[in-house]
Amino acid sequence: LKNHTQSLLFITLLILGIFLSIQVKSTLENNQKLSLKKLRAEQLKTELTNGEILITQLDKSIAQNEKLLHNYINTSTNNEDKFKTMEVLKEVNEAELKSGLTSVKGPGIILNIDDAEHAPDENRKSYIIHNSDLYTLLNEIKISGAQAISINDERIISTSEQMCAGSMIKINNNKYPPPYEIKAIGDPDQMQQQIESSRIYSELKYFNIRIKIAQEAEIKISRYNNDINKLTSFLEVVKK
């Protein structure tokens, strides 16, 4: 009997020892993996910050060069020429302003929207933001008289899609995860009222989607920053 108990004790202790060593190893390994991942995430974040700086610089440089170009055209000797070039410049400025190719500022709202924090077991999918939520919300913003709109700094132009891409939404062919920041220039009171009284707003609120609207005296909406040649390749202008 004594022998029996001892061997039982031995086996138990053996198992305990094995468990202990597995536990230590697993924790160490995980820590190592985690710190590697953290490092990678940090690297990516730094890359993003640097990219942001580069984009600002490029934006500035393009704007400067465009100004120089326009100035060049403006330096004309005779009046007839001057009149003609003024017309062309006026036309290009108007077209770029109306198409979303110019960065603009003005009064408006900033709407922040994020998935619900928790979801119950039923209808779980209703607690996250879908592409249809975004385009329906955009439609309300347009109804309320918005003159310029962006989502996560993607300027909404006539061809801008909101496409479902798994956990993300594609806008102007670029993928974005939530949260989404929608900026709109227009009458702030009118826009907030229209949005808050809309059906889509109450639906989103019902499913605990986090929406916050803030009015601003001045917001800046940057211009469409992707290649426009791809957007005009399939059609031709009808000359009259």
Add this chain to the structure above:
Amino acid sequence: MKNLNKKLAFMFICIILGIAISVQYKSISRNNRFSKLEYATINELKDQVINQNKKINDLNTKNGEISSQLKEYENNYASRDTVINNLKKETEKAQILAGLVDVKGKGIVIKLTNDGLETVSYDSILAVLNELRVGDAQAISINEQRIVATSEVIDAGGYIIINGKQMLPPITIKAIANPDQIEHSIKMIGGLMEQLSKYYYVNAEFSKDNSILIPKVEDDVIKTNLLTPSN
């Protein structure tokens, strides 16, 4: 007495073993969940970096074009007429995007009707618009109203308002786009055509057309009085 001691010791070890197992299990599942989470954020970050690089590339191309133009003018290789002509080309592209000119090209027509009811639901129109944009449509009109960046679709109970104009069915949506690409994406299983009849209870007719004409936007639809250009 001796036996009791042994039993107690044995029980004690079993308790420790039980606790160790539960701690082990919990720790592993927590670690797994945590590393999955980290993995997701890394993927999201990677996607953002890809987006950004694309943007930087586009900006670089644009900047390169403008600076080389500028250099040509500065060195007097190009005349003022060339400058103006280049500018006119840029203007035309911007006018197409803004919807300020009539355009034509290959494309598709979707006709929405709803027999028995006076109107078709506004959200079915929103769904069609978005699907056409996903399919790279370059110009869209609804009942001859050019769809611009700020075009709204209002459900006015009984009729639809687009660009401030009232509309009743049939709602005819035209788009200039690659007809085959659009046809494939909207006719696929679970695609737009199926959604229209199943979820929106709308009849939809689809046709391809080699020559679609889309009119320019009417005056006063695009408002810019609150916008100040800024850089």
